[in-house]
Amino acid sequence: MRILIVGGGTGGTVLANNLARRLAVEIRSHKVRLTMLTASDKHLYQPGLLYVAFGQMTPDQLYRDQAGLLESSVEFHVDPVVKFQLDQKQVVTKSGKTYEYDILIIATGSRIVPDEVPGLKEGSENFYTVEGAVRLRKRLMEFEGGTIAMVVSLPHKCPVAPVEAMFMLHDFFKARGIRDKVRLRYHYPVNKVHATANVAVWAKPEFDKAGIEYETLFNLKEVDPEKQIVYSEEGTECKYDLLIAIPPHRGMEEIENNKMGQAGWIPTHRHKLTMDGYDNVYVIGDATNIPVSKTGSAAHFEAEVVAENIESQIKTGSTVREYDGKVYCFIEGGFDRATYNAFDYVNLPVLKPPSKSIHWFKMAYNRMYWTTVRGLL
Amino acid sequence: MSEVKVVDARNTFCPGPLMELISNMKMASVGDTIELLSTDEGSGADVPEWVNKVGHEIISNEKIEGVWHIKVRKAK
Structure with missing residues (x-):
């Protein structure tokens, strides 16, 4: 079983680490091969950009080496995909290599x-x-x-x-x-x-x-x-x-070039997170066209659902969960107070009164992100 | 005659149905019609207000079994 993740942002990285743990035995015994292809050897914590603009973080604090964030069992290559040949179950990268897959996850994000x-x-x-x-x-x-x-x-x-x-x-x-x-x-x-x-x-x-x-x-x-x-x-x-x-914003250029979705947004089932017409292709994060916030939070929760379903598919032959639209977002109310918004497809968001403690939790999360994306928190 | 594109924004809160409609209107061509599906109670009034202010055209606006079906034609 070849699992290929295209994109190494929040969604792709959470998914890779989650799958690497869930399928550790299968990967060790070479029954499963888990590969990630990205465009960069660096991982950027995008929510930190707002704090850079206001002098509260510096750019170097927003970066980590992508390879260092991944479980060692994930094969990682900095070689972005330029062609998606979904009917042949393969992609072609910038360097000219072809990667075949049984399950593909597209987590290519968006661009301004x-x-x-x-x-x-x-x-x-x-x-x-x-x-x-x-x-x-x-x-x-x-x-x-x-x-x-x-x-x-x-x-x-x-x-x-x-x-x-x-x-x-x-x-x-x-x-x-x-x-x-x-x-x-x-x-x-x-x-x-x-x-x-x-x-x-x-x-x-x-x-x-x-x-x-x-x-x-x-x-x-x-x-x-x-x-x-x-x-x-x-x-x-x-x-x-x-x-x-x-x-x-638009989805990534490669998605548009491959005619996989208008403006680069890939038509995606809002619960299954599969690409329309392809049961073996999942889409997570900003790249989808589903009507939820384009945030790292949505990408993270979607990645967890997809990881659980891929594990279940491999071990039992069927999927087990649906994405419920869950999103959780901090909202800064200034330099010393914050609130948050949490909701899904069914439950309306309820805003808590802003407080210093939520603000300081967000400031701490700006550092803790590196543990969540590794799948440790 | 262009086909009607359906934007299913039922049970979504952020960014919400009207923002989904605006984003899809940007991708549409002049003359295209988009049908927005929304369970947001405010959509019945908020969507026509935006459409009229920007200068597009409301084709129909009705609530069927708790879901707003609002058809909008891109006019410019």
Whole structure:
């Protein structure tokens, strides 16, 4: 039995380690072969980028060697897949090698595509790449006053990030003693300050209290970097001194090139996590088209379900669990308090009152991530 | 005549049905119709508000056995 994992982010790594433990005997006796193909020898802790932008973490803290995160029984190659030949049960990599499989797991994630919005790349900063977060950190430290506008493109990973960033901006400039010189303006695509009702109910009065201005039903159309104006599809505009954007996302280019899903999002069964039309191909994390948050948390819970099902398939001939839509997300409410959102397909999210203890747990989790992705926590 | 693409956002909370619709509208071509399925009580009003503000077109909006079926045509 050949199990091939394509992608070494949160989902792929949790899955590889989980499977390596569940199938340790089978791997040792060569009945199962577990292989991972990735595009990088480094693993990036993406939620840490927000903290880099605000000077609370440094880029080196966000990286580990991917090989060091994996159980030794996982065959690991830095050789990204360029062709998916699903009907032949094989993939072809950049180096030209062909890998055959019996079970394939696609965990290739997503990427930002700021070029989709005219002027966005030239006119805005973001915290969705290491380079972007470092640049934003410098811009924030140099900012002496004026309007900072936040705009949100769709779809994007980490749905609560724009709200968190606004609270952190408020606390950042309070700490610098120039909050009164900074106008914070938040723009959001739907008619509430957040698409998830309970987050909106909590965040709106908190925005009012912090003096954060907001405009809803603002769908990003284009940016004029020279005039420093951002325009909405709805016909409104905002003059800014610093524009922070949540850039639009797509699935990975290889997925689009192989025509496996529109905009790189792979059609996936929301409970089974199998790719439509292929019972032996699972998809986890951002790469799916299922309507749950694109977060490491969703990828992690999905990986656990897939690992359990692959083990069960091999040992009993049938699967045993379905993904229930479980997601758990911390939400920073500033520099010293946080809350969290936990929900699934059935249970509505219920927001706990923000507290210092949840904030400090999140800060600790930023380090503990390396144990969870190894499958130890 | 373009076929109707169904976006099944029943029992989803984050980012939620309207955000799923907006993301899918971005991928659609002018003239395409998307049918959103949602169990979010607010969708019956929130979706038309967004559609009208942006300038697309509501084809139909009805609740059948607890599920909103909202058809939207991309107009621009």
